[in-house]
Each structure stands twice: as structure tokens, then as C-alpha cells.
Amino acid sequence: MLKNHAKLERTAIGFAFAIMLVASIGGFIEIAPLFTISETVEDAPDMRVYTPLELAGRNIYVREGCYACHSQMVRTLQDEVERYGHYSLAVESKYDHPMLWGSKRTGPDLARLGDKYSDEWHVAHLLNPRAVSPQSVMPAYRWLLRNELKANDMPLHLRAMRKVGVPYTDAMIANATADTYGQANPDSGAADGFFERYGFDSNSRYFDGDKRKVTEMDALVAYLQILGELTDAADQTAGAANLENDAEGATQ
Amino acid sequence: MISQLTKTEREIALLLTILLAISGSILGLMGRGDLLGYHGALLAIAGYALTFVLIKDHFDPEPGPKRIEKYYDDPIKVGIVLAIFWVVIGTFVGDWVAWLLVFPDATFDAGWASFGRLRPVHTSGVIFGFGGNALIATSFHVVQRTTRARLADRVSPWVVIVGFNLFCLMAASGYLMGITASKEYAEPEWYADIFLTIIWVVYFVLYMRTLARREEPHIYVANWYFLAFIIVVAILHILNNLAVPVSFGHAKSYSLFSGVQDAMLQWWYGHNAVAFFLTAGFLGMLYYYLPKRAGRPIFSYRLSIISFWGIVFLYMWAGSHHLHYTALPHWVQTLGMTFSIMLLVPSWASAGNALMTLNGAWGKVRDDATLRFMMVAAVFYGLSTFEGSFMAIRPVNSLSHYTDWTVGHVHAGALGWVAMITFGAIYTLTPWLWNKERMYSNKLIEVHFWLALIGTMIYVFAMWNSGIIQGLMWRAYNENGTLAYSFIESVAAMKPYYVARAIGGFLFFLGAVVCAYNVWKTIQLPAVAAKNPDKPPLPARGSPTALSAAE
Numbered sequence: 001m002l003k004n005h006a007k008l009e010r011t012a013i014g015f016a017f018a019i020m021l022v023a024s025i026g027g028f029i030e031i032a033p034l035f036t037i038s039e040t041v042e043d044a045p046d047m048r049v050y051t052p053l054e055l056a057g058r059n060i061y062v063r064e065g066c067y068a069c070h071s072q073m074v075r076t077l078q079d080e081v082e083r084y085g086h087y088s089l090a091v092e093s094k095y096d097h098p099m100l101w102g103s104k105r106t107g108p109d110l111a112r113l114g115d116k117y118s119d120e121w122h123v124a125h126l127l128n129p130r131a132v133s134p135q136s137v138m139p140a141y142r143w144l145l146r147n148e149l150k151a152n153d154m155p156l157h158l159r160a161m162r163k164v165g166v167p168y169t170d171a172m173i174a175n176a177t178a179d180t181y182g183q184a185n186p187d188s189g190a191a192d193g194f195f196e197r198y199g200f201d202s203n204s205r206y207f208d209g210d211k212r213k214v215t216e217m218d219a220l221v222a223y224l225q226i227l228g229e230l231t232d233a234a235d236q237t238a239g240a241a242n243l244e245n246d247a248e249g250a251t252q
Numbered sequence: 253m254i255s256q257l258t259k260t261e262r263e264i265a266l267l268l269t270i271l272l273a274i275s276g277s278i279l280g281l282m283g284r285g286d287l288l289g290y291h292g293a294l295l296a297i298a299g300y301a302l303t304f305v306l307i308k309d310h311f312d313p314e315p316g317p318k319r320i321e322k323y324y325d326d327p328i329k330v331g332i333v334l335a336i337f338w339v340v341i342g343t344f345v346g347d348w349v350a351w352l353l354v355f356p357d358a359t360f361d362a363g364w365a366s367f368g369r370l371r372p373v374h375t376s377g378v379i380f381g382f383g384g385n386a387l388i389a390t391s392f393h394v395v396q397r398t399t400r401a402r403l404a405d406r407v408s409p410w411v412v413i414v415g416f417n418l419f420c421l422m423a424a425s426g427y428l429m430g431i432t433a434s435k436e437y438a439e440p441e442w443y444a445d446i447f448l449t450i451i452w453v454v455y456f457v458l459y460m461r462t463l464a465r466r467e468e469p470h471i472y473v474a475n476w477y478f479l480a481f482i483i484v485v486a487i488l489h490i491l492n493n494l495a496v497p498v499s500f501g502h503a504k505s506y507s508l509f510s511g512v513q514d515a516m517l518q519w520w521y522g523h524n525a526v527a528f529f530l531t532a533g534f535l536g537m538l539y540y541y542l543p544k545r546a547g548r549p550i551f552s553y554r555l556s557i558i559s560f561w562g563i564v565f566l567y568m569w570a571g572s573h574h575l576h577y578t579a580l581p582h583w584v585q586t587l588g589m590t591f592s593i594m595l596l597v598p599s600w601a602s603a604g605n606a607l608m609t610l611n612g613a614w615g616k617v618r619d620d621a622t623l624r625f626m627m628v629a630a631v632f633y634g635l636s637t638f639e640g641s642f643m644a645i646r647p648v649n650s651l652s653h654y655t656d657w658t659v660g661h662v663h664a665g666a667l668g669w670v671a672m673i674t675f676g677a678i679y680t681l682t683p684w685l686w687n688k689e690r691m692y693s694n695k696l697i698e699v700h701f702w703l704a705l706i707g708t709m710i711y712v713f714a715m716w717n718s719g720i721i722q723g724l725m726w727r728a729y730n731e732n733g734t735l736a737y738s739f740i741e742s743v744a745a746m747k748p749y750y751v752a753r754a755i756g757g758f759l760f761f762l763g764a765v766v767c768a769y770n771v772w773k774t775i776q777l778p779a780v781a782a783k784n785p786d787k788p789p790l791p792a793r794g795s796p797t798a799l800s801a802a803e
Contacts, residue, residue: 009471012466012479019479019480019484020483023484024568026569026570029569030584031513034512034581064366065366065427077650079727087579096510097506097508098435098506098514099515101515102654103436103654104654105654109654135740135741135744136743139352139367140359153502156499156502160499164507164508
């Protein structure tokens with residue numbers, strides 16, 4: 001072996017190729033099969049896509065680096081299931097480009113945050129976390145309420161998402177800007193056909209409580225309120241209902 | 253600086269800076285309605301400024317024919333200075349975000365000053381800014397000395413140094429403005445990723461061409477590691493960052509992958525960034541500067557072969573240990589765990605090889621803080637690789653994951669191993685590069701050593717405590733069979749440890765400032781005749797040199 005290696009040490013190109021070869025094996029064996037995962041993971045026919053407003057909110061979540069302190073992945077451990085709800089299923093993040101599973105919980109997991117608190121609570125919490133949770137170490141995000149949401153390029157965002165595999169229809173893309181404003185401004189009538197496109201149980205409200213303008217706060221709260229709510233797949237798993245009931249009151 | 257370039261080289265350089273200015277301008281125009289415009293402007297300004305410098309000095313006298321008899325060290329000097337610049341910035345921002353967890357309202361009500369945006373400035377600043385510049389600079393130094401060949405040309409080293417630092421600037425300024433792809437340790441967006449890919453290919457080609465010119469028949473072990481670092485980082489970077497931009501006028505892009513695949517790719521990247529950026533590259537550093545400084549040959553050639561190929565092969569399997577108990581298929585988690593444990597063998601072989609090399613030089617370790625930096629680095633390398641393998645075991649991970657224990661582990665590696673070996677290399681290299689008798693102050697090296705060591709210890713102990721307490725509180729049940737603590741109680745319990753961590757981090761930052769001052773004063777010392785002469789004559793075949801293995 002040592003003799004052969006002495007030979008290898010005498011050729012730079014050979015050495016470079018050897019590194020590429022040896023380094024590729026592990027990644028290939030672990031990653032390539034994951035692209036056939038659709039054949040092994042349960043599908044969720046009821047799963048809906050993010051509305052443009054929710055996608056804009058998700059982009060704000062990314063922009064502010066929320067993932068640095070909040071995971072979105074409930075592990076298959078008893079205490080996590082009791083604290084946060086049913087463990088996360090693979091299918092639940094299939095429209096997440098990129099995924100936001102996170103790696104650190106300076107704050108709690110958010111995978112099942114949707115519908116757990118009121119919009120008012122979220123707005124108050126984001127404006128001053130310590131107003132609702134005195135010991136919190138989360139920064140305040142007051143600029144979200146000051147910044148009006150830019151949505152004129154949402155059709156481009158949806159088109160890019162479609163290119164990477166999210167099934168947005170032509171109508172969704174064409175109406176993306178109107179849907180963004182309309183979802184956060186239900187009386188405006190701007191989002192004609194919004195519910196037909198995204199489903200009748202999607203939320204359309206004044207998320208930030210301000211009826212005059214659509215802000216970044218509207219988008220972020222809209223996103224936080226559908227975390228874990230895009231599909232009922234988790235609820236349908238056997239035993240899930242019991243665990244979720246146990247989880248009530250234990251969270252936070 | 254351009255006095256070393258020939259006329260042709262100056263013209264090529266001019267062409268490249270004009271190209272940079274034009275592409276920056278185009279990017280700026282396309283992205284004028286978006287944050288992308290600022291980065292276009294940044295590249296354009298850099299391009300125009302460099303073009304101006306090149307034109308201004310274009311007619312300066314050319315270097316004589318003797319230039320090819322010497323190694324080309326100018327870009328290395330710049331790389332070392334930039335590495336020190338970034339370590340000061342990076343550790344400063346790191347300590348800042350540490351204090352933000354103690355005083356969460358200290359954000360001036362501004363987006364850029366919030367934890368989520370500053371944190372990647374810290375991570376990218378220290379990993380890429382400090383680590384990257386140090387690796388590039390030392391790899392240029394080591395490859396010339398161990399091959400007895402001059403760098404293959406005098407333009408591409410500058411392309412690598414300048415380009416890489418422009419990438420770092422785009423990364424750091426982008427996070428502050430809110431440009432991020434959110435993939436940890438790969439946050440820069442698509443255009444910066446493409447830019448880095450081009451720079452990295454230039455780096456690879458330069459490295460290979462220099463190796464091809466070598467006068468030594470064998471490629472020395474340090475170069476294996478640098479080569480693995482360059483090649484594998486390229487593979488990881490390209491695959492993990494595949495994305496579709498919203499448009500060519502938008503900074504924002506959407507990852508090509510989603511959910512499980514994206515998570516696996518991200519941590520395949522993430523863990524191997526640790527392996528090939530923060531380990532392989534720095535082992536390259538260790539395999540040159542440690543034996544040089546100790547004046548001892550590497551303990552075992554065989555161990556270095558085993559550990560090298562062990563690291564290259566095994567690490568690539570280990571990334572999935574970041575995803576235990578998640579929606580990632582179980583068999584991938586199990587493979588990740590298994591290979592992570594096997595990794596202990598080549599890791600300890602490397603650490604052991606380094607420490608055994610010091611046998612017979614322990615007196616020097618006692619007296620010489622520079623060598624002590626490298627010794628402590630090898631010890632921390634051994635400790636944190638053991639800890640890493642341990643934490644990759646699934647049940648251990650159920651406790652440690654998502655907690656500060658991970659943060660503590662990372663910093664044991666980053667502060668204890670990566671930064672310490674780099675400081676050792678910097679203190680060894682600086683007097684050589686600038687032709688000085690020695691560093692300006694050995695006392696200050698000693699001060700830096702203790703600041704760094706104590707700072708690291710405080711940091712790591714604080715995070716071990718907070719991490720384990722967090723993990724235990726999250727899973728604790730009371731006698732009624734319900735969860736004993738709310739999440740916020742675990743947050744409140746962290747406070748003393750967050751204060752301690754920020755103090756430890758501050759000591760480490762102070763050490764970096766001391767290092768910057770010492771290097772700065774050293775550069776200003778009067779030069780002496782080179783103590784480490786350029787291109788010594790080839791030793792007679794078979795006679796041992798400082799770097800040849802003892803066996």
C-alpha cells in the first residue's frame with residue numbers, strides 16, 4: 001500500500017482525481033436515493049401551496065434570520081411531541097425551498113405554530129417580545145409594521161418557485177400581486193378568486209390589525225399562522241389526536 | 253505591489269479589473285430596483301478602483317529576470333493581513349451577538365443590528381474571512397516551499413485573494429441588508445455563489461499548475477490537505493447552492509431542493525464545510541508549520557496517509573448526524589452516526605501524529621508561545637473530534653441537538669483548534685515573510701495565548717453547562733407525568749451562562765486585537781537578511797530534511 005501511495009504522491013492530477021473519487025462515495029450513496037423519496041414517503045393530497053402573502057412572509061422570516069434561533073422540525077421524541085405537537089413529516093416541507101428545519105432552539109420550535117396564538121398576540125410579540133413574555137431574549141421587530149410590503153414582483157417569485165417544482169398555476173402567477181394585497185385586505189375585493197385558487201380554509205384577514213396598508217408584519221404573521229397547517233397529514237396519522245390533546249397547555 | 257508584474261501580466265490584470273468593473277456595472281443596472289443593485293455597485297467600484305491603480309502604475313519599471321529565482325510572496329502578505337482584519341471583525345461581531353442574548357433590546361430598532369442578521373456576519377466573518385484568507389495565504393506559502401516551485405503565475409494569486417475578499421464583503425454586507433439564502437454557512441445568494449465558483453476554479457488551477465512545476469518528486473502531505481480542501485469545497489459549494497433566482501435583477505433565489513433533500517444536502521455541505529474547510533485545510537497548515545517550528549520531523553508518514561484518506565472518505569458520510577430523529581429516512585441517520593464514530597480513528601491519528609511530532613521538543617513548547625498555540629490546537633482538535641463523534645450518537649444527540657452544547661462544540665473546534673493553529677502559523681510566518689529577526693514582542697504572543705486559551709475555556713464550559721441544562725429541562729417530567737418546564741423557563745435559566753459566554757468571547761476578541769497589534773509592529777521592524785533563505789539547494793537524495801517523516 002505504501003509503495004502505491006508513494007506513486008500516487010508523484011502525480012498531482014492523479015492525486016486530485018483520487019480525492020474526488022474517494023470523497024464522492026459517501027455523498028452519492030446517502031443523497032441520490034433521497035431523490036426517489038416520493039415513492040416511499042406518504043403523499044398528502046390535501047397539501048396546498050403557500051399563498052403569495054405567506055411566501056412573502058416566509059421570505060421575511062428568512063431575511064431576518066429567524067431560523068438561527070427557531071427550528072421547524074419536531075423530532076420523534078416523546079417530550080417534543082408533547083411540547084410542540086405531532087412530529088414533523090417529510091411531506092410537510094416538500095414545498096419549502098429552502099427548508100427551514102433549523103439547527104438551534106434559542107427559542108421554541110415553530111413547526112406547528114399556526115393557529116396557536118391570535119394575530120394580535122403575534123403582532124404584540126413581534127413589536128416587543130418582552131411585553132407578552134417577560135423573560136424572552138428575542139429582538140423586537142418594529143420595522144415590520146413600518147415597512148409597507150413590496151409585492152409587485154410576486155409573480156416572478158411564484159414563477160421561480162414553479163421552476164423548482166412547486167405547482168403554482170398560471171392563474172396563481174397572474175394574480176400573485178393582487179392576491180398578496182387582497183389576502184391582507186379582505187374588504188378591498190382585490191383578491192377576486194383568492195379562495196378558489198388557494199382553498200376555502202386559507203386565511204384572509206387584517207393580520208397586523210392595520211386596515212390602511214399592507215405591511216411586512218401582515219406577511220410574516222400570515223406565514224406564522226399557517227406553519228404546520230398546509231396539510232392535515234400529521235393529524236391523520238394514528239394516535240396523533242391524543243398526543244395533540246396532551247400537548248395543549250404544555251406548550252410555551 | 254504591481255512592481256513584481258511583467259508588462260504582459262499587468263495587461264492581463266488590467267483586462268480582468270475592467271471586466272470586473274463592467275460586470276459589476278451590469279449587475280448594478282439589472283438590480284437597480286433591488287438590493288442586488290448595491291452589490292453590483294460594490295463590484296463595479298472595486299473594479300474601477302483596481303483599474304485606476306493598475307493604469308497609474310502601468311509604466312513603472314518591470315522586474316528583472318532575477319524575479320523567477322525567488323518565491324512569490326506578495327499576495328501571501330496581503331492574505332495574512334486580511335485574515336487578521338477579519339478575525340478582529342468576526343470575533344467582535346460574535347461577541348456583540350453574544351451580548352444581544354443578554355441585552356436583547358440593544359438593537360437600536362434597526363434591522364441590521366438584530367441577532368438574526370448579525371449572526372451570519374460573525375460566522376461568515378470568522379470562517380470565510382479569517383479562516384479562508386489564512387488558508388489561501390498559507391497554502392500559497394506552503395506549496396512553494398514544499399515543491400520548491402514559484403507560484404505558477406503572478407496574476408491569479410491576486411485574483412484569488414481579491415476575489416475571495418470581495419465575496420466575503422458581499423456576504424457580510426448582504427446579511428446586514430437582509431440578503432441571505434438562509435442555508436447555514438452558505439448564506440450568500442446566487443450571484444455571489446457564482447462569483448466564488450469562478451474564484452475557486454482559478455485557485456484550483458493555480459494550485460495544480462504550481463504542483464506540476466515542483467522540483468521535489470513527491471507531493472508533501474500538507475499539500476494533500478490543501479488540495480482536498482480546494483477540491484471538495486468546490487463540489488460542496490456548487491451542489492448545495494443550486495438555486496433559481498427570482499430574476500437576474502433580484503438578489504433573492506429559491507433553492508433547487510426542498511424539504512428532506514434540501515436538509516440532507518445542506519448538512520452534507522454543512523458538516524463537510526467543517527471537514528474540508530475547517531479541518532483539512534488547517535491540517536495542511538499544521539503539517540507544515542508545526543514540524544518547522546518544532547524543528548522535528550513528522551512522527552509518522554504512515555499515520556498521515558491513513559488519516560488523510562480516512563478523513564476524505566469518512567467525513568462525507570457524516571453530515572446526516574445533524575438530522576437525527578427528523579423526517580430524514582432512518583437509514584441515512586444511522587449511516588451518518590456510524591461513520592461519525594469511525595471518524596474518530598483518522599481524527600485521533602492526525603492529532604496523535606501532531607503531538608508525537610513534538611516529542612523531543614517539549615522544552616520548546618514550554619518556552620515558545622507560538623509552538624504552544626499549535627500544541628494546544630492539536631489537543632483541542634483531538635478533544636472536539638472526540639466530542640463530535642460522541643454527539644453524533646443518536647441518543648446523545650437527542651439531548652444535545654438544538655441546544656447550546658452544539659454551539660460549545662463548534663467553538664471548541666473553531667476557537668481551540670482552527671484559530672489556535674492559525675495564530676501559531678501567523679506568528680511563525682510573519683517574521684519570515686517580512687524578513688524580520690522575530691515577532692515584535694514575544695510577551696504579547698504569550699498574552700495572546702493566555703487570553704485565547706482562557707477565553708475558549710470560559711466559552712466552552714459555559715455552553716456545555718447551558719446546553720446540558722437546556723436539554724435536560726426540555727425533557728424533564730414532573731410526578732404527574734407532564735412536562736416539568738415551559739420553554740421560557742429554560743430560556744431564563746440560560747442567563748448566567750450567556751453572560752459567561754460573552755465574557756469568554758470578549759477575552760478571545762481581545763487576544764485577536766493583541767495579535768493584530770503585534771503583527772502590525774513586526775511589519776514596521778527593520779528588515780534583516782532572510783533567516784529562511786529562498787529556495788535552498790536540493791538536499792542530497794535520501795538525506796533527512798525537517799519535513800520528511802521519521803519512519
